[in-house]
Amino acid sequence: MNLEVVILAAGQGSRMKSTLPKVLHPLGGKPLLAHVVDTAEQLAPAAIHVVVGHGTEAVRSAMSEFDINWVEQSEQLGTGHAVAQALPHVSPQSVVLVLYGDVPLAELSTLQRLSILAQEAPALLTARLGNPSGYGRILRNEDNVLVGVVEDKDASAKQREIDEVNTGLLAAPYADLAEYLPRVSNSNQQAEYYLPDILSLAVEAGKTVSTCEAASEIEILGVNDRVQLNQVEREYQRRQAHELMRDGVSIADANRVDIRGELTCGDDVSIDVNAVFEGCVHLEDNVQIGANCVLRDARIGRGSVIHPMSHLQEVDIGSDCSVGPFARLRPGTALQEGAKIGNFVETKKARIGQGSKINHLSYIGDCDMGSDVNVGAGTITCNYDGVNKHRTEMGDGVFVGSNSTLVAPLTIEKQGFVGAGSTITSKVGSEELAVSRARQRNIQGWKRPSKKENRD
Helix, strand or coil, X not given: CCEEEEEEECCCCHHHCCCCCHHHCEECCEEHHHHHHHHHHHCXXXXXXXXXXXXXXXXXXXXXXXXXXXXECCCCXXXXXXXXXXXXXXXXXXXXXXXXXXXXXXXXXXXXXXXXXXXXXXXEEEEECCCCCCCCEEEECCCCCEEEXXXXXXXXXXHHHCCEEEEEEEEEEHHHHHHHHHHCCCCCCCCCCCCCHHHHHHHHCCCCCEEEECXXXXXXXXXXXXXXXXXXXXXXXXXXXXXXXXXXXXXXXXXXXXXXXXXXXXXXXXXCCCEEEEEEEEECCCCEECCCCEEEEEEECCCCEECCCCEEEEEEECCCCEECCCCEECCCEEECCCCEEEECCEEEEEEECCCCEEEECCEEEEEEECCCCEECCCCEEECECCCCECCEEECCCCEECCCCEEECCEEEXXXXXXXXXXXXXXXXXXXXXXXXXXXXXXXXXXXXXXXCCCCC
């Protein structure tokens, strides 16, 4: 079977009340349309054609990583008209599968079944809904064979009682589309050319239109407003969480974890509530992620613990490390085995050596730190001179006392010691003690300031 996929993505989505084209609204951290294309690619089609109209340049730019043939629909005159714009780009030997850029959760197995059914005549995906309002109804004869589809706005009261609906997803041989699409009329309340009208034309020509039923309502849910976007988001997140749990990951609450990219996990990983994973995140064996953490593009090594309320972005954490709570690790941070970052610590472009500790209330930026370094509370690396960034280098075994200011560029050699409260501006040699602070004076007989009387 030579399969080609046509994805309709030309609509504005006015009910989203947004300047962003509807198909670019994010689901799990990537555009709705990207989910549809991802699924389509798994069918290994000969080509994927995407019909665009509103916000064409923005859509094409957002989807530049995909191999797509773009087709422009300058006027949005209905789904039949949209497919007609793509047809000149399709091989006459192909079966065409029509998908929608705002229906992101269609299952691969469902689309495979639908495509197989369409070898000789059109095939339609249907669904049975408790509340079919708004959907086109499937019309069948006394032999239960499909004879047509009537749109909700054009249906009679009797037809609206039918609970089997048209999902819009269909497949058909190229020859059938080429023959029937030019005959589709726009004589309806919307004055649009409806793609499902080809089905009744095929039936009139003596063809049998096959159908298969969607496994669930969520599978065929189209996103037309932000309520529906939230529905598919929660279902998408639930699916990912359940898949992780089936693979052995402990998740405190499957309804309170968000994966907005790709999350891979080793054995015996545990994830507490409200964790958010963005980009590509890999958690190795026995990693623990605390509540309310955000990890973006991060690798967390075996046995490491990320305590609650921590934010990590573009970091590489070694094994048996401890981070947080309330830590912020910015891009370029790398921790070697057994390193510890405590509460209210911020790092950026910092390489923290094996067993080194920055326990609390410090900023370490643009820094190369050796092993077994101890940085006291309130320490900062002054890495920016107003124009350029400069690095601080600390050798193995360095000790930096609390409330110290390290003015880069600066080197503190192996076993160097910085006294608490110091401002260090020049090199500290190996095993040297650096102290830079005013001598303490105790003044006797001084008078504590008093509050002035209010004479008004």
